[in-house]
Amino acid sequence: MVNLLFHEHAMSVLRNVVIAYFSKYEVDLVRQRKARRLQRQQFWAAGVNDLFAVDQHDKWLRFGLASHTGIEPFTGRIMWMRVWHSNQNPQLILTYYLETIQELGHRFFFMSFYHNAIDVVITDMPMVTQSDPGSENFGIANAHTMLRQWHNLTLQGTLKHRWMCMKKNVMPEITWSQLRHRFTPGYENYLDSGVDAGWYDCGNALQRLIFRWIFIPWLQRELDGYKDRINNTAKRHDQNKVLPRGVPNLIYDSPGDFGVLDFRIILEPGAIGRARNLNLNLNHAVFELVPRDFGDFIHQCYNELGHPVVDRRSAWNVYLDLHQIISRLYKQLPPVVLPDDNLNDDFLPLLENHEDLAFRDGNDGAYYMGGVGGGLGLGVFSPCMQH
Structure with a gap:
């Protein structure tokens, strides 16, 4: 406490x-x-890839930074952890999911009957996605449901996404809590030091753009490193959890070696591209770190500085040097440098005429939120996670 x-x-x-x-x-x-x-609440997962749970994090909004994560609850594997200038646009959130399952693909080479080398990438996805209510998650809910229905016509009319209305979105909340304890304090103090010194005001459009261009790529590299450390470190034994013991990445990649079930859904070639084409406008401004013309301009200024490395020792110095150069060349700035304040006003309607998944809530307070058995789970839950 x-x-x-x-x-x-x-x-x-x-x-x-x-x-x-x-x-x-x-x-x-x-x-x-x-x-x-x-009284402990019990959260049950039937196996690997039973579900992905996603959630946003707004603790750094005062810096103009917004975070988002996706978790595979059974293994505790962090599937993605992203920082950007928004976490409310449904198209942006959907790209995190589609890029992740694309990266999970496995490449296979084999010889055809005619002795031609064939290169095939096999991709897969979980049975169900899960999130708090909110229109920013409609993109994932729609695309994941479409992908599931394309591969199983019997799923028509059922949304393959869970809305955590009455129950809390447990695993992402635990992940954010651990991040706040293990990662955030040092970086937050560093960001605050620039604000306290009067170098950065999030309300100043020019300073906000320079800050984004420098700090978001650096912080993303740091978060990637944190994610890799967590995913490659065995978790401490917890007597309240019945889970395979081991490194999350190893359990996720080789569930059979740990005696657990794997519910991944194999995707047909081109399925992710089709979902991307139907649900995304990749020319949307939300995908730009800064407006394109301003990005070209600041890159030229950055080259004038000698392309300095951005890290914890230098980030604020690079920011100040760039701010000085750009302020001096203010008249040469591109005509459009202000970010669009309506980047999040991109409402995406949820699929119509779809029922929610069935829900199973045990008499002992345990609840199952995965996709096995149409959402009702295995006949006997095993293994389980308890929180």
């Missing part, structure tokens, strides 16, 4: 103050905790 107050609310509270508070105002919770009788 002390760490949570510090990192989430910037409050430095002594441990004995927290203990005194709970002893006075939360007597029953303290008694339950001491008796180890806290």
